[in-house]
Amino acid sequence: MNNYKLITISRYLSLFMIFIDYFININLSSSYSFFLILIFIINNQIRYFNLYDKKIFIHISLIIEFILIYILSNYIDKINVFFFIPMILDITNSKKIYNKYIYLIIAIIFSLIINIDYSLLSAFEYSFFLLVISILCIYIHNESLSKLNSQKIYNQLRISEDKLKKANSDLEIYIDSLEELTILKERNRISREIHDSVGHALSTTIIQLSAIEKLVSYDKDLKELVCELREFVKMSLKEVRNAINTLKPKEYEKYENLFKIKELINNFSKMTNIDVKMTVSKNTWKLSSIQLTSLYRVIQEALSNCIKHSNATKIQIFLNFNNDNLVINIKDNGTTCKNIIKGNGLKSITERMNELNGLARFNSSNDGFLIHASFPKNTRGEFIE
Structure with a gap:
């Protein structure tokens, strides 16, 4: 049973016992006392259901309740503890009452004063019983707050764990993407070096041997x-060319244009000391010159805006090549802004995406600033394979 249900049951049980005690001890000739009981219950219920978050009205309601209990003490032989239990429950569980202990002490002393004329022993018993109830309510309330705080910490840890998992997943994707780009670039460099050095040397050797063959025509x-x-050198050259074609990655043509963007990012990181990571999906397709120029300028503008406005220390760039379109997400961890005003930079990004029949959206949250853009693979009638 949660704290709210326990409080509600205790309240209604106390109010029920007040009615029972009223019909047992009340002077039945007085209808005025019954009217006061109704006002007492109405005030109690309004405070519980409608005034729980209104500090001033809670204090007024409690003062009214003290006054009603004092007036009722003139009609009822003795005011039992059930009149004070709803009040004590409200005092101990209200977030808007900061001087709870003062109210609890007043309630206990007030119970002692109004019942002392009836019986000194009963008055002390009631007051002691209210003291025990008050301590118990404070203990239950503190335990409930402790449980809520523990749940809050647990939820924060779960959120942190989810963010850590996502960051780890993004890092793995980035490492795979970076590793693939590095391998392709290195394979292309090696194949080019072999072609320019060994291939050129073998070609020159073949030409020289042809010349020598004519010079020694007299010696069969x-x-x-x-x-x-x-002929041997020709076969060797053919094998070298086959090795070059095998070594030179076909996928390199798809990534070749992206190396210009990678160079832009590397230069930006060196000049600004901002950690920039670019992740590229594996199922890439070759960009046209129009698409590459627009993509290059969008990323360039996004990096520039980070320096001017966001004070970011980390930037993540995700390029997701789908079957039909390219999705671009550029996210930084900089300062947030409540109202996004499109300056020349954001307008330029939007215009470039519109020219490619794409779109651009901007979002600012507690995590930073996000640019989400995309454009179709088939741009302006130009289909790229």
Whole structure:
């Protein structure tokens, strides 16, 4: 049973007992006392259901309740503890009452004063019983707050864990993307180096051997030897070219344009000391010159805005190549703004996406600023394979 249900049951049980005690001890000839009981209950219920978050009205309601109990003490032989239990429950569980202990002490002393004329022993018993109830209510309330705080900490840990998992997943994707781009770039460099050095040397050797073959035409054996050597070098050149074609990655053409953006990011990070990570999906397709220029300028503008406005220390760029479109997400951890005013930079991003039949949206939250843009693969009638 939660704290709210326990308080509600205790309240209604106390009010029920007040009615029972009223019909047992009341002077039945007085209808005025019954009217006071109704006002007491109405005031009690209004405070509980409608005034729980209104500090001033709660204090007024409690004062009215003290006055009603004092007036009722003139009609009822003795005011039992049930008149004070709803009040004590409200005092101990209200977030708007900061001087709770003062109210509890007043309630206990007030119970002692109004019942002392009836019986000194009963008055002390009632007051002691109210003291025990007050301590118990404070203990239950503190335990409830402790449980709520523990639940809040647990929820925060769960959120932190989810964010950590997402960050770890993004980091793994980034590492895979970076590793793939690095491998493709290195393979392309090696194939180019082999082509420019070994391939060029073998081509030159073939030309020189052809010339030597003509010069030694008078010597049949030497000419035959040179001819065999020339054919051997030709086969070697063919094998080198096959190795180059195998080594040179076909996927490199898809990533080739993105290296310009990678170079932009590297230069930006060196100049600003801002950690920028770009993640590219594996199912890429080659960008047209129009698409590449727009993508380059959008990222360039986003990086520039981070310096001017957000004071970010980290920027994440996600390029997701889908079957039909390219989705661009650029997120930073900079300062937030409640009202996004589109300056020249954001307008430029929007215009470039519109030119590609795409869209651009901007969002600012506690986590930073997000640019979400996309454009179709088939742009302005130009289908890229």
